[in-house]
Amino acid sequence: MEKDIARVLLSEEQIQNRVRELGERIAWDYRGRKPVMICILKGAVMFYTDLLRAMPIDLSMDFMAVSSYGKRTKSSGEVEIRKDLSISIENRHVIIVEDIIDSGFTLTYLSRMLNARGASSLKICTLLDKPSRRAPGITLKADYSGFEVSDEFVVGYGLDYDESYRNLPFIGVLKPEIYENN
Secondary structure: HHHHEEEEEEEEHHHHHHHHHHHHHHHHHOOOOOOOEEEEEEOHHHHHHHHHHOOOOEEEEEEEEEEEEOOOOOOOOEEEEEOOOOOOOOOOOEEEEEEEEOOOOHHHHHHHHHHHOOOOOOOOOEEOOHHHHHHOOOOOOOEEEEEEOOOOOOOEEEEEEEOOOOOOOOOEEHHHHHOOOO
Protein backbone atom coordinates (compact mmCIF):
# COMPACT_ATOMS: atom_id res chain seq x y z
CA MET A 1 0.00 0.00 0.00
CA GLU A 2 2.67 2.50 0.95
CA LYS A 3 4.27 2.10 -2.48
CA ASP A 4 1.15 3.79 -3.89
CA ILE A 5 1.74 6.94 -1.82
CA ALA A 6 3.51 9.83 -3.57
CA ARG A 7 4.27 11.55 -0.26
CA VAL A 8 3.13 11.79 3.34
CA LEU A 9 1.04 14.92 3.76
CA LEU A 10 0.31 14.62 7.51
CA SER A 11 2.22 12.35 9.86
CA GLU A 12 0.57 10.23 12.52
CA GLU A 13 1.99 12.57 15.18
CA GLN A 14 0.68 15.72 13.46
CA ILE A 15 -2.78 14.16 13.16
CA GLN A 16 -2.91 13.00 16.78
CA ASN A 17 -1.78 16.38 18.11
CA ARG A 18 -4.41 18.24 16.10
CA VAL A 19 -7.19 15.76 16.97
CA ARG A 20 -6.37 16.21 20.67
CA GLU A 21 -6.56 20.01 20.27
CA LEU A 22 -9.93 19.75 18.50
CA GLY A 23 -11.30 17.40 21.18
CA GLU A 24 -10.25 19.75 23.96
CA ARG A 25 -11.79 22.75 22.19
CA ILE A 26 -15.11 20.99 21.52
CA ALA A 27 -15.23 19.67 25.09
CA TRP A 28 -14.72 23.23 26.37
CA ASP A 29 -17.40 24.62 24.06
CA TYR A 30 -19.89 21.92 25.11
CA ARG A 31 -19.17 21.69 28.84
CA GLY A 32 -22.43 21.21 30.74
CA ARG A 33 -24.22 20.00 27.61
CA LYS A 34 -24.49 16.53 26.13
CA PRO A 35 -23.87 16.76 22.38
CA VAL A 36 -24.79 14.05 19.91
CA MET A 37 -21.62 13.25 17.98
CA ILE A 38 -22.53 11.86 14.54
CA CYS A 39 -19.80 9.96 12.71
CA ILE A 40 -20.08 9.90 8.93
CA LEU A 41 -19.04 6.38 7.99
CA LYS A 42 -16.72 4.99 6.87
CA GLY A 43 -14.13 7.69 6.31
CA ALA A 44 -14.45 9.53 9.61
CA VAL A 45 -14.33 6.51 11.92
CA MET A 46 -10.62 6.77 12.83
CA PHE A 47 -10.88 10.52 13.42
CA TYR A 48 -14.16 10.11 15.32
CA THR A 49 -12.85 7.55 17.81
CA ASP A 50 -9.68 9.51 18.53
CA LEU A 51 -11.64 12.77 18.78
CA LEU A 52 -14.16 11.35 21.27
CA ARG A 53 -11.39 9.91 23.44
CA ALA A 54 -9.99 13.45 23.66
CA MET A 55 -13.33 14.82 24.92
CA PRO A 56 -13.79 14.29 28.68
CA ILE A 57 -17.50 15.27 28.64
CA ASP A 58 -20.82 13.45 28.60
CA LEU A 59 -21.92 12.84 25.00
CA SER A 60 -24.01 10.56 22.80
CA MET A 61 -22.70 8.68 19.80
CA ASP A 62 -24.45 7.83 16.55
CA PHE A 63 -23.50 6.98 13.00
CA MET A 64 -24.64 7.71 9.47
CA ALA A 65 -23.43 6.22 6.22
CA VAL A 66 -23.83 8.48 3.21
CA SER A 67 -22.33 8.56 -0.23
CA SER A 68 -22.01 10.96 -3.11
CA TYR A 69 -18.91 9.32 -4.59
CA GLY A 70 -19.41 5.58 -5.11
CA LYS A 71 -16.21 4.39 -6.80
CA ARG A 72 -15.51 7.79 -8.35
CA THR A 73 -12.89 10.32 -7.27
CA LYS A 74 -15.32 13.25 -7.64
CA SER A 75 -18.75 13.73 -6.08
CA SER A 76 -21.80 13.05 -8.23
CA GLY A 77 -23.71 15.74 -6.33
CA GLU A 78 -26.42 13.24 -5.39
CA VAL A 79 -26.39 12.12 -1.75
CA GLU A 80 -27.51 8.62 -0.82
CA ILE A 81 -28.29 7.76 2.83
CA ARG A 82 -27.07 4.20 3.40
CA LYS A 83 -27.48 4.17 7.20
CA ASP A 84 -29.57 6.64 9.14
CA LEU A 85 -29.42 7.72 12.78
CA SER A 86 -30.70 5.38 15.47
CA ILE A 87 -31.51 8.10 18.03
CA SER A 88 -33.61 11.24 17.90
CA ILE A 89 -31.76 14.54 17.62
CA GLU A 90 -34.78 16.71 18.34
CA ASN A 91 -33.80 19.51 20.76
CA ARG A 92 -30.24 18.17 20.91
CA HIS A 93 -26.89 19.80 20.19
CA VAL A 94 -25.48 17.95 17.19
CA ILE A 95 -21.93 17.79 15.87
CA ILE A 96 -21.35 16.09 12.53
CA VAL A 97 -17.88 14.53 12.39
CA GLU A 98 -16.58 14.14 8.84
CA ASP A 99 -13.24 13.08 7.39
CA ILE A 100 -13.03 15.67 4.62
CA ILE A 101 -15.04 18.50 3.14
CA ASP A 102 -14.54 18.54 -0.60
CA SER A 103 -17.38 19.69 -2.89
CA GLY A 104 -19.60 20.36 0.13
CA PHE A 105 -22.61 18.55 -1.36
CA THR A 106 -22.85 15.86 1.30
CA LEU A 107 -22.56 18.11 4.34
CA THR A 108 -24.87 20.76 2.89
CA TYR A 109 -27.50 18.06 2.37
CA LEU A 110 -26.95 16.52 5.81
CA SER A 111 -27.04 19.91 7.55
CA ARG A 112 -30.41 20.73 6.01
CA MET A 113 -31.80 17.30 6.81
CA LEU A 114 -30.64 17.27 10.44
CA ASN A 115 -31.82 20.82 11.06
CA ALA A 116 -35.23 19.79 9.70
CA ARG A 117 -35.28 17.02 12.32
CA GLY A 118 -35.26 19.64 15.05
CA ALA A 119 -31.66 19.81 16.25
CA SER A 120 -31.32 22.74 18.67
CA SER A 121 -27.87 23.45 17.23
CA LEU A 122 -25.74 21.90 14.53
CA LYS A 123 -21.97 22.18 14.08
CA ILE A 124 -19.54 20.51 11.70
CA CYS A 125 -16.17 19.09 12.66
CA THR A 126 -13.90 17.91 9.86
CA LEU A 127 -10.39 16.57 9.89
CA LEU A 128 -9.56 17.92 6.43
CA ASP A 129 -10.94 20.81 4.43
CA LYS A 130 -10.41 21.41 0.70
CA PRO A 131 -12.00 24.82 0.13
CA SER A 132 -10.62 24.99 -3.41
CA ARG A 133 -12.93 22.09 -4.36
CA ARG A 134 -16.25 23.62 -3.23
CA ALA A 135 -18.97 23.31 -5.79
CA PRO A 136 -20.33 26.60 -7.19
CA GLY A 137 -22.87 28.09 -4.82
CA ILE A 138 -21.79 25.99 -1.81
CA THR A 139 -20.56 28.23 1.01
CA LEU A 140 -20.29 25.54 3.68
CA LYS A 141 -17.65 26.13 6.34
CA ALA A 142 -16.65 23.81 9.19
CA ASP A 143 -17.01 25.04 12.76
CA TYR A 144 -14.04 22.87 13.77
CA SER A 145 -11.38 22.01 11.21
CA GLY A 146 -8.17 20.06 11.57
CA PHE A 147 -6.18 20.89 8.44
CA GLU A 148 -6.73 22.75 5.19
CA VAL A 149 -5.35 20.75 2.27
CA SER A 150 -4.75 21.47 -1.38
CA ASP A 151 -6.52 19.77 -4.27
CA GLU A 152 -4.75 16.42 -4.21
CA PHE A 153 -6.23 12.94 -3.79
CA VAL A 154 -5.48 11.95 -0.19
CA VAL A 155 -5.83 8.62 1.59
CA GLY A 156 -5.09 7.13 5.00
CA TYR A 157 -6.44 7.56 8.54
CA GLY A 158 -9.89 6.53 7.35
CA LEU A 159 -9.80 8.09 3.88
CA ASP A 160 -9.86 5.62 1.03
CA TYR A 161 -9.68 4.98 -2.64
CA ASP A 162 -11.97 2.10 -3.64
CA GLU A 163 -12.04 0.85 0.00
CA SER A 164 -8.23 0.65 0.30
CA TYR A 165 -5.69 2.65 2.33
CA ARG A 166 -8.05 3.48 5.25
CA ASN A 167 -5.79 1.76 7.79
CA LEU A 168 -2.68 3.83 7.08
CA PRO A 169 -1.78 5.76 10.27
CA PHE A 170 -0.87 8.89 8.27
CA ILE A 171 -2.50 10.87 5.45
CA GLY A 172 -0.72 10.64 2.16
CA VAL A 173 -1.15 11.80 -1.41
CA LEU A 174 -2.10 8.90 -3.66
CA LYS A 175 -0.06 8.55 -6.84
CA PRO A 176 -2.25 9.68 -9.78
CA GLU A 177 -1.53 6.55 -11.80
CA ILE A 178 -3.42 4.52 -9.17
CA TYR A 179 -6.77 6.25 -9.82
CA GLU A 180 -6.50 8.00 -13.20
CA ASN A 181 -7.17 4.94 -15.35
CA ASN A 182 -10.17 3.72 -13.29
